[in-house]
Amino acid sequence: MNITFKIDSAFDDYCQMCQQLGPPEFGVKTHRSLPTQTWKVEGTIDDEIKWFVLCSDCLRNACKSDEVAEVLEQDGTPFTENGKFFLR
Numbered sequence: 001m002n003i004t005f006k007i008d009s010a011f012d013d014y015c016q017m018c019q020q021l022g023p024p025e026f027g028v029k030t031h032r033s034l035p036t037q038t039w040k041v042e043g044t045i046d047d048e049i050k051w052f053v054l055c056s057d058c059l060r061n062a063c064k065s066d067e068v069a070e071v072l073e074q075d076g077t078p079f080t081e082n083g084k085f086f087l088r
């Protein structure tokens with residue numbers, strides 16, 4: 001799989017990767033009462049575009065994932081931890 005994430009805008013919601021109800025698909029679950037910083041993210045997966053809501057922690061983890069080619073800021077530059085809020 002070839003995955004690229006690009007941050008679109010700040011979006012206050014539960015993170016789809018770590019705060020959904022039900023069994024965890026990826027990594028560690030974060031309790032819903034914990035305030036995460038979440039973003040609307042455009043994901044390109046094998047040339048198909050899907051939208052996600054992801055927290056800063058999951059985006060940082062995505063940077064380290066072998067399946068994720070790139071994580072980009074709103075302006076198209078590589079993901080930076082500057083100005084972001086992390087729980088873990």
Ligand SMILES: [Zn+2]
Binds near residue numbers: 017019054055057058
């Ligand atoms: Zn998350």
